């Protein structure tokens with residue numbers, strides 16, 4: 001079979017990044033190879049996100065740009081997958097006449113068959129069938145070999161929480177956990193291809209395995225912690241209502257578990273939390289934050305905030321600002337509320353005007369910026385253990401020969417702060433390549449979104465790279 005080229009545009013969360021890797025993996029069997037050049041592609045897939053209106057708009061503007069390509073190359077196949085595909089189904093085919101395929105969030109395993117049918121029969125396909133079982137893909141165990149140091153592993157799909165603003169339960173279906181053996185197997189394979197850090201993904205990882213009577217999430221973490229060659233474990237996302245004592249203790253007990261938790265609060269007002277159906281109060285949230293910090297004093301806590309939820313008064317909003325000031329998050333993702341199809345808040349009254357939402361968003365961002373800048377400043381002159389992910393963005397732009405002592409590397413601390421650094425370590429082996437290694441970096445400058453420093457020379461912690469046997473276990 002002749003090699004064909006596949007271009008994937010991934011919009012949205014880490015789960016979509018993982019799904020796109022699975023898509024690429026499955027299509028390898030049809031001789032599709034990934035290309036970064038869209039003009040070269042025989043097949044273009046856009047993996048979509050429906051979480052907020054803005055993400056959905058991005059999908060249609062990208063599809064709009066493909067009309068010319070399809071005209072030039074009539075055999076080009078164009079497919080839309082992911083959450084917007086699940087939500088809109090056949091409507092997208094109507095809206096985009098040159099589109100060949102719409103496949104939903106539970107149709108990834110059927111994608112290769114659909115592509116073959118479209119190639120041979122020149123037809124259009126919509127597959128948005130959902131199931132309550134995880135279809136383990138044969139190829140998922142092989143792990144798409146990106147060679148990246150940090151990789152994602154989905155451990156569960158769907159969500160049963162029905163927060164009133166959220167589309168996820170409708171587009172990703174019921175909460176379903178993967179078999180732990182399959183997860184561990186996959187992580188082992190990823191380590192064999194160079195991964196040193198995995199992020200376990202799910203909409204609410206804290207309730208992993210409960211419905212199915214599998215391992216609990218802390219038990220799963222323990223199993224992952226035992227995987228040889230893996231240096232770090234992260235996970236996202238956690239629902240505050242399900243954050244257990246056992247999970248809090250895992251931050252102290254498991255040496256590979258990074259000291260960072262993403263714990264979305266959404267609002268600091270109990271009235272709004274209730275309308276959001278979040279099932280916790282600000283007091284419960286603050287109590288959990290205190291427990292986390294008592295157990296693991298340097299833990300970084302990040303969160304999500306929605307501003308302008310229907311009916312959010314200035315006073316409710318002030319409570320959110322107060323809470324942000326009290327917790328002093330290490331980072332925040334803040335969003336203007338937007339109506340989503342099916343989500344019940346779309347039918348709530350007292351919608352907030354766009355200008356007001358904009359203003360509130362800016363206030364949150366400004367406050368958080370001050371907090372992160374202040375917190376990051378306290379790290380000046382400290383020594384941080386950094387897992388090196390590759391060259392920094394700046395390095396990739398300036399094209400300094402990679403082996404030069406001035407090459408700038410990038411990685412993250414256990415607390416998930418980005419560190420760009422020069423590797424001034426005296427030893428040759430470290431100068432050549434530190435990717436995939438844990439190195440100690442002295443922090444010399446701090447910014448609001450990153451830190452900058454140098455390896456400190458005396459304390460290199462150079463561990464083996466891809467396939468070498470010397471790693472910290």
Ligand code: 5AD
Nearest residue numbers: 165166264304305306335336337338
């Ligand atoms: N409007 C705005 N933000 C939303 N989020 C989810 N749904 C909406 C919505 N309808 C935000 C929440 C969630 C994050 C992933 O996206 O903060 O935690």
Ligand code: SF4
Nearest residue numbers: 159161162163166168
């Ligand atoms: Fe959406 Fe709430 Fe489920 Fe998160 S927990 S995916 S916000 S319904």
